[in-house]
Amino acid sequence: MNKRPYLDTMPDENGYFGKFGGAYLPPELEKPFQEIKDAYMRLSKSHHYISELRKIRKHYQGRPTPLYHAKNLSDFIGGGQIYLKREDLNHTGAHKLNHCMAEGLLAKYLGKKKLIAETGAGQHGVALATAAAYFGLECEIHMGEVDIQKEYPNVVRMQILGAKVVPATHGLKTLKEAVDSAFEAYIKDTDTQMFAIGSVVGPHPFPLMVRDFQSIVGIEAKEQFHEMTGNLPDVVAACVGGGSNAMGIFSGFIDDAVDLYGVEPMGKSDKVGDHSASLTYGKEGVMHGFNSIMLTDENGEPAPVHSIASGIDYPSIGPEHAYLSSIGRTKIGTCNDEDAVDAFFKLSQHEGIIPALESAHAVSFAMKYAKQNPHKSILVNLSGRGDKDIDFVVENYSIPTK
Template identity: 80%
Template structure:
């Protein structure tokens, strides 16, 4: 009898087909093997599972609801749009789903410090929150450009007790933050856990983060069936590394539901103008895993751009690369301009201000709804837009709704 998809993928070495694995310097091989063994044990432990359930219910406020966007659906004049409200998860995004669990793993391993990267700051805030909850030290590496752009989240991290370290090399955004965090982690793997913030990195993190985020998909599946009596026709989410997308996709992989991973098309199709790895990239190894990545002429990670600081990454989670390679997922594209339009449309028609990252999925859903008027569309609204409002209003005038 064939195992269910989530039990069979990845394989024991962390590969989804040819994507994934653990391409590590020798000094980290034993460390990641230890993390993998610990996760295999904890994922079957009643105590671990029970504690995580209690945290999700009594601390995070799960389950998050599904909201039917009647006004936005009527405005678009097509299919029916629903939102899985991860913006209502504690700290305002889906990131806490895996951060609380990673902190639990760190405690089990006897670590005293959490270290991580962040782009838009949502993972940084969530990990700082988890560290405060469990009494752990926390250090967050963030690109200098993103520190200025997402300053409200920088303040939140500091209030929560985290040390924020600016990444000052290269483009000074998400990739450089990962570089910086890895360098700091290499100096001390005994007391620190590098709590990777997406379904990227060396095995077992793509699997771990997917499993921890799958709560989003399984909640949504049950809720949608209860609301409508059927599954959605299409499920969509924005993709940079891809944790929120794998979270909601997980529950629907074996169903006849269309899955759309929405990539940031940025401001053009030239290198450095977008972050659409699956659309324009090719196979390559970066940050310890094999996937599809954007490359320059010499095969190095290419410069990237997106208005959403959490999705401007030159690669994508290996499971996304695999699912797309076998035709199980489709790719959607959303430009900076379209994401700003969706940011304001959702705010003014539904009273929900989305994160710029999540607005990419909303924008694609709006386009898809117009073209597929008989379908129901479930969007993972992965985060709220508090962090983005200063940047948006300074650069894009607030439209008059009824003009």
């Protein structure tokens, strides 16, 4: 008897990947999240929903995005061969639109009038504002005050697209606080609003839904890589915060003999508050409605976190990532702020591709891996472009000469 594919077996009907996941919700949110789950489970089998989403992918988003052999960078490193899945060329400049268009379509089917969400680096916010404009919905994005200043170009893009940007002014004023703020606003009106979570985190069914919506990345990449080389890559790598871009590309290779590396942000040091490396330093705990691995302080509360990349400075990680790491299917890579900036400039100057600082973490890991493994191929999910980061980088770092 053939073994069922992994994606058909995980999560279970209650949203658990092993012991991770689930839906830890206050009573007032149980019904609306059940509504979202029921609608998704029904529509994911619907020809009309699927065909409409495929049409959007092709004619609006510009999919498939290309796979690119980074020959110049590979030659510069002098080691293994580096390939890039160019999600930076997806409309709006990142992988986020893959699930935002699907969530917007789901909201439309549910008869909702408004999309509400959190954002860190602003890419999810821009993508959701884009989806809202496309589907004729209102949009409200909650964003940490620190991130609003750091990623201001994306704030302007959201506003131009018609979204209301709400600053989160409590705590560290970054991604966790933005999630808190968005949940509080959503609870006030679950009838006309739909919460559109921006990663493979949150209560069930969002880790499942976002993974499924992002799986198009892995499906395309696997076919493209085989067409280019006749083989599969030896390694697939992606940055992880919540982990949507990583689960997207990992899902295409999950049942294959391919090493999967989630690259965590080591920030400034290994001290609490200086990094966002949840799998490396965290422990089991519940936050934002799901059980996973999270960084905690001495009181067991979510710890302060840091990364130069606003989209991955989150004190927990998607429950599926926690599960896959616990069973040894995925491996952990790390990259600190300085190495991410170095990769940002190296890819820009050797390939003419300016990456998002989030994606630069995976590029940095790939550069080191390729140097140490000259006979291997490594595929990186280049999850976003760096337009949003240029001002921050040049204000804080000197541009190196080539």
